[in-house]
Amino acid sequence: MKFGVVVFPGSNCDHDCYSVVRDVLQQPVEFIWHKSKTSPRVDCLILPGGFSYGDYLRTGAIARFSPMLDMVLAHAEQGKPVIGICNGFQILLEAGLLPGAMLRNKTLTFICKYVPLRVESQLSPFTRHIPKGTVLNIPIAHGEGNYYCDQATLKHLRARDQILFRYAAPDGQVTSESNPNGSVDNIAGICNERGNVLGMMPHPERCMEPAMGSSDGLSIFRSLLNSARILA
Amino acid sequence: MLRKKKDWMVEVFVTLKPSVLDPQGTTVQRALHSMGYTSLTGARLGKYFKLSFAANLNKTEVEKQARRMCDKLLVNPVIEHYHLKISNDAKRAA
Numbered sequence: 079m080k081f082g083v084v085v086f087p088g089s090n091c092d093h094d095c096y097s098v099v100r101d102v103l104q105q106p107v108e109f110i111w112h113k114s115k116t117s118p119r120v121d122c123l124i125l126p127g128g129f130s131y132g133d134y135l136r137t138g139a140i141a142r143f144s145p146m147l148d149m150v151l152a153h154a155e156q157g158k159p160v161i162g163i164c165n166g167f168q169i170l171l172e173a174g175l176l177p178g179a180m181l182r183n184k185t186l187t188f189i190c191k192y193v194p195l196r197v198e199s200q201l202s203p204f205t206r207h208i209p210k211g212t213v214l215n216i217p218i219a220h221g222e223g224n225y226y227c228d229q230a231t232l233k234h235l236r237a238r239d240q241i242l243f244r245y246a247a248p249d250g251q252v253t254s255e256s257n258p259n260g261s262v263d264n265i266a267g268i269c270n271e272r273g274n275v276l277g278m279m280p281h282p283e284r285c286m287e288p289a290m291g292s293s294d295g296l297s298i299f300r301s302l303l304n305s306a307r308i309l310a
Numbered sequence: 311m312l313r314k315k316k317d318w319m320v321e322v323f324v325t326l327k328p329s330v331l332d333p334q335g336t337t338v339q340r341a342l343h344s345m346g347y348t349s350l351t352g353a354r355l356g357k358y359f360k361l362s363f364a365a366n367l368n369k370t371e372v373e374k375q376a377r378r379m380c381d382k383l384l385v386n387p388v389i390e391h392y393h394l395k396i397s398n399d400a401k402r403a404a
Contacts, residue, residue, distance in 0.1 A: 136386055139386070172386070179389045182333050182334060185333075226389055
């Protein structure tokens with residue numbers, strides 16, 4: 079499976095994503111500059127973390143108008159996988175590929191730490207091969223990861239099984255104490271109705287092999303690769 | 311004597327929807343309380359934009375363009391509301 083990492087001015091997890099795809103997943107990967115107007119010849123697009131356009135106006139708001147976003151929309155429309163991590167998730171929200179918006183963390187602090195996530199749905203190829211209820215330890219690193227959506231949207235997300243990850247306690251209990259940033263319903267990651275577009279605040283690319291402290295992020299990418307093979 | 315027309319000025323006031331929690335506003339409110347302003351009952355933060363438009367446009371067109379800019383970029387309708395103030399008064403535009 080060929081991956082493309084979209085690079086915006088201010089992206090800072092682009093090289094992490096590139097490196098884990100090449101070295102850990104051992105899949106072909108290329109960087110794609112956000113000004114590119116040609117359709118990328120890749121199977122999966124990664125919108126990496128960082129601070130695109132310095133988070134000016136709102137996180138992801140300016141990046142959403144990069145020429146490459148039209149390609150991302152078209153790629154998603156074709157049912158091909160797109161993953162937005164952290165700032166990438168914020169961009170997907172601004173672009174309307176995923177519902178909701180991000181607010182400042184309830185603590186107003188930038189939070190950088192490992193958090194337990196409970197896998198809630200296997201709707202997406204990114205979680206199809208991870209048993210529901212599995213607890214993954216994956217780090218977050220954000221100041222604006224307080225996911226917000228209105229009650230009607232939340233109801234819809236729940237009904238369609240689009241909530242993929244919730245912040246949980248180490249034993250998998252979803253509690254208000256285990257919610258680091260104030261997100262509605264402890265939401266850490268969601269997908270679109272078709273399941274091919276994933277947005278998540280935690281950084282799976284930062285925990286892909288034991289030397290990195292955890293290899294739990296690998297299960298998400300492994301699930302994607304397995305799903306692709308089954309579909310092929 | 312011919313007077314040069316002033317550019318239009320559009321002020322955009324962006325506020326968080328009432329249903330959206332505002333952690334920054336809450337913190338500001340708490341700080342003000344601790345400073346002794348105990349009768350303060352609320353504080354919410356918003357954004358303010360000052361946009362200028364060419365004087366040769368009419369007001370309807372100015373409003374139309376400003377609203378389009380708000381809907382497309384300046385405001386996120388999921389969490390925010392906005393209202394506009396449009397003027398081309400020389401004093402206000404200063």
